[in-house]
Amino acid sequence: MMAWTRTAGAVGLLVLGACSFESSSSTTDTAGLGGTESDTEETTGPDGTSTTGSTASGSTPTSDPSDPSDPSDPSDPSDPTTDPTTDPTTDPTTDTDTTDPTTDTDPSGGDAASVDLDGNDFGTVDYQSTPTRTFTLTNVGETPTQNLAVVPSALFDVDSDDCPGSLEPGESCTVVLSYDADTLGPFSGELLVGYDNADGLQELSRALTVEVVGETGNLISDPGFEGCTPGTMPSGWQVFAGPDWSCENWKGLPPHAGTLYLSGPASNLDEFDVGTFIDLTPYEHAISTGSMSFELRGQARSWDPDNDFYRLRIRYRNAGGVVQTQHNPGLSSSANWALQSDERTLPNDVSEARIDFYCQKSGGDFCDAYLDTLSLVGTYNP
Numbered sequence: 001m002m003a004w005t006r007t008a009g010a011v012g013l014l015v016l017g018a019c020s021f022e023s024s025s026s027t028t029d030t031a032g033l034g035g036t037e038s039d040t041e042e043t044t045g046p047d048g049t050s051t052t053g054s055t056a057s058g059s060t061p062t063s064d065p066s067d068p069s070d071p072s073d074p075s076d077p078s079d080p081t082t083d084p085t086t087d088p089t090t091d092p093t094t095d096t097d098t099t100d101p102t103t104d105t106d107p108s109g110g111d112a113a114s115v116d117l118d119g120n121d122f123g124t125v126d127y128q129s130t131p132t133r134t135f136t137l138t139n140v141g142e143t144p145t146q147n148l149a150v151v152p153s154a155l156f157d158v159d160s161d162d163c164p165g166s167l168e169p170g171e172s173c174t175v176v177l178s179y180d181a182d183t184l185g186p187f188s189g190e191l192l193v194g195y196d197n198a199d200g201l202q203e204l205s206r207a208l209t210v211e212v213v214g215e216t217g218n219l220i221s222d223p224g225f226e227g228c229t230p231g232t233m234p235s236g237w238q239v240f241a242g243p244d245w246s247c248e249n250w251k252g253l254p255p256h257a258g259t260l261y262l263s264g265p266a267s268n269l270d271e272f273d274v275g276t277f278i279d280l281t282p283y284e285h286a287i288s289t290g291s292m293s294f295e296l297r298g299q300a301r302s303w304d305p306d307n308d309f310y311r312l313r314i315r316y317r318n319a320g321g322v323v324q325t326q327h328n329p330g331l332s333s334s335a336n337w338a339l340q341s342d343e344r345t346l347p348n349d350v351s352e353a354r355i356d357f358y359c360q361k362s363g364g365d366f367c368d369a370y371l372d373t374l375s376l377v378g379t380y381n382p
């Protein structure tokens with residue numbers, strides 16, 4: 001804990017920084033500025049409001065160095081009450097502030113190394129991009145740093161770091177961080193800087209936030225059923241009621257796109273339901289914010305207006321399989337491809353979507369419900 005080394009210390013820094021950063025920095029500040037002394041003196045001295053820190057010498061010695069014209073003041077101590085009024089109010093504030101720090105740093109061994117950190121936060125970035133941000137460290141003190149080390153939270157990568165352990169006064173160095181935006185949603189971390197100066201270990205940090213926004217792309221693996229073998233069930237789909245459905249181009253019924261679509265079965269039964277599950281856990285971080293929406297789109301049709309009926313439904317479920325929200329429209333019938341769609345913002349604990357396509361037969365041997373050009377796209381852009 002005494003000092004960070006650039007090798008092993010880089011790993012340890014994150015741990016100690018996370019738990020002790022604030023307390024250690026505040027301790028350092030107080031000790032470094034010697035503020036305790038001046039604060040105490042100011043509060044104890046009854047007339048001390050007008051004077052600087054040192055009590056032992058009283059008001060006279062302190063007023064002298066700050067104001068050469070004060071030699072006339074020696075008469076003042078006889079009348080302390082007049083001092084505050086005669087001495088401009090600027091004296092107490094200005095004098096104490098300016099004289100204290102310089103006086104205090106001297107006993108600690110000269111003007112210590114002091115590092116300034118400058119750079120922009122990540123902010124809003126595009127999904128599946130790898131943005132970078134450059135941070136500049138400058139030694140604004142008057143002695144070199146020792147054991148200077150820069151460590152970001154594990155979310156961020158260090159692309160480059162040209163900072164020496166000993167950064168000379170007035171010199172700057174740069175650290176370039178990158179972020180792999182492979183998950184939608186908001187994230188936060190920090191950039192920690194540590195070094196030793198004459199006062200010991202110094203730490204500073206910069207909060208880092210990143211908001212990854214964008215769309216998931218179509219989560220349906222074979223949205224047009226074009227990768228399916230005709231006459232078989234499409235991969236990843238399962239029958240919930242009735243016999244198997246199949247990918248077909250039946251009786252020349254034209255697909256909405258491509259050469260195939262999902263077709264209902266031939267059966268004496270009159271209810272048929274086929275479906276697929278979509279894993280939404282890769283997006284659960286963004287969903288958990290309550291600000292991620294999903295849009296389902298599909299093209300569906302019957303054979304003719306009353307032969308037969310279809311319904312494209314989506315149910316969003318939590319990890320326990322309980323439906324949290326759903327689009328469950330009534331039955332439709334159409335002699336042409338018709339867009340079925342639903343867009344909604346999901347509750348914060350949804351982890352799965354169950355899509356199913358239902359057919360209710362009203363005539364003939366086949367259950368004439370056809371589905372093509374299906375898509376499910378999630379959007380996070382709060």
Ligand SMILES: [Ca+2]
Pocket residue numbers: 224225226255256257258259260261372373
């Ligand atoms: Ca198709």
Ligand SMILES: [Ca+2]
Pocket residue numbers: 303307308361362363364365366367368
């Ligand atoms: Ca039919």
